[in-house]
Amino acid sequence: MPDAPHGSLDELKGRLTDVGYIADESLAMALHLALRLGRPLLLEGEAGVGKTEIAKALAKLLDTRLIRLQCYEGLDANAAIYEWNYQRQLLAIKAHEQDESADQTEERIFSERYLLRRPLLEAISQETAPVLLIDEIDRADEEFEAYLLEILSDFQVSVPELGTIRATTTPRVILTANGTRDLSDALRRRCLYAFVEFPEPERELQILKARVPGVGEELAEQVVRFIAGLRREDLEKKPGIAETLDWVAALVDLNVSDLARDPEALRASLVCLLKTEADAKAVTAEVLARLADRAA
Numbered sequence: 551m552p553d554a555p556h557g558s559l560d561e562l563k564g565r566l567t568d569v570g571y572i573a574d575e576s577l578a579m580a581l582h583l584a585l586r587l588g589r590p591l592l593l594e595g596e597a598g599v600g601k602t603e604i605a606k607a608l609a610k611l612l613d614t615r616l617i618r619l620q621c622y623e624g625l626d627a628n629a630a631i632y633e634w635n636y637q638r639q640l641l642a643i644k645a646h647e648q649d650e651s652a653d654q655t656e657e658r659i660f661s662e663r664y665l666l667r668r669p670l671l672e673a674i675s676q677e678t679a680p681v682l683l684i685d686e687i688d689r690a691d692e693e694f695e696a697y698l699l700e701i702l703s704d705f706q707v708s709v710p711e712l713g714t715i716r717a718t719t720t721p722r723v724i725l726t727a728n729g730t731r732d733l734s735d736a737l738r739r740r741c742l743y744a745f746v747e748f749p750e751p752e753r754e755l756q757i758l759k760a761r762v763p764g765v766g767e768e769l770a771e772q773v774v775r776f777i778a779g780l781r782r783e784d785l786e787k788k789p790g791i792a793e794t795l796d797w798v799a800a801l802v803d804l805n806v807s808d809l810a811r812d813p814e815a816l817r818a819s820l821v822c823l824l825k826t827e828a829d830a831k832a833v834t835a836e837v838l839a840r841l842a843d844r845a846a
Contacts, residue, residue: 558582562611571600571607572749572756580744581608590702590723592687592738595746598790601726604746605683608722615680617721619669621690627697631707632671635664660711670701674717682721687737688730695734702740749791751778757791762798772809773798776845780823785832789823797822810846813839 557565559582566573573581577593581604584591593601609616619630639659646655667675673682684698701707705717725741727733749757751774758770765773773794781788789797800819806812817838824830 565611566607567760569607569610570760571603572753572760573604574749574753577604577744577746580742584742585722587742588720590725590741592725592727592733592741592743593746594727594729594743596748596788596790597728598788598792599746599748600791601746602683602685603791605681605685605724605726608724609681612681612722614678615676616683617669617673617676617680618683618685621684621686621688621694623689623691625690625694628668630668630670630694631697631701632668632709633666634660635666639664662712665709665712670698671707671715673721674701674705674707674715674719676719676721679719680721682723684723684725686728686730687725688727688733692731692734695737699736699740702737748781748788751775754778754791754794758795758798761795762802764802765798766807769801769807769809770798772845773801776809776841777823779841779844780833783832783837785824785829787825787829789825793823793825808846809842810839813842816842 559578562582562585563573563578566578580591583589593604595601605618606616642659642664643655646658650658669682673680687695687698702723705720707715709715723741725737748754754777755770755774758765758773762770777789777794777797797819800822801809801815804812804815804819806815806819809816813835817835820830820833820838824833
């Protein structure tokens with residue numbers, strides 16, 4: 551079993567706090583065990599709950615590189631693992647077509663010099679183990695998971711022209727999913743798992759104070775209560791932690807100290823929270839006043 555590079559669970563929570571991530575007990579434990587056991591960690595939950603941020607915080611905590619693979623429909627091995635630099639290969643062929651044989655040309659152009667390393671291959675090629683973030687894996691096709699499982703199982707890549715490229719170091723792997731489709735059992739078995747929810751008010755208050763030092767105590771508490779109420783409304787996209795932080799910064803910039811006392815500034819600042827036309831229309835003046843009054 552590998553040594554934990556972060557120390558005990560309490561030390562991990564403290565170091566996460568130092569880099570600006572306030573983790574709850576269950577998430578900190580999942581991350582601690584993933585690091586301790588050398589296993590990938592699958593984080594599932596709604597968009598905006600802080601899944602991606604945990605990978606960024608971990609990279610800061612470990613003082614290592616963060617390598618991110620953003621998943622999308624149609625993602626394939628060329629974009630995720632490697633591809634050949636065809637333009638450079640063609641130029642090399644033209645430059646040497648008179649002074650070398652076809653075999654010599656083939657051997658030269660299919661060398662690592664012409665290999666474009668995409669995130670998965672890049673992650674296993676680092677001298678210092680990076681944090682590999684595979685973001686929104688549920689947006690990729692099911693077929694892509696077969697490519698991914700080989701990487702996560704053996705941390706090696708097969709390149710027909712070069713052979714097997716084995717990991718120089720084993721990356722710390724964080725996968726995120728928003729629940730847009732079911733993930734395969736094989737992928738879930740390969741990972742440790744944590745479901746990440748919107749933070750409880752007490753923890754969100756800690757996050758606000760840590761990330762927006764200029765916010766006053768009273769305003770921060772009102773914001774947390776307002777956001778909790780807003781997330782209970784029937785919205786297409788509930789505001790996440792990033793939106794909350796943007797909103798608080800906007801309120802501070804607008805010199806808002808009490809949500810109930812400045813309805814015009816409050817209404818104007820909602821551009822930080824509401825991301826669709828339907829949601830903007832759903833939060834009427836009456837809804838806004840009700841939420842502000844309950845938060846005050």
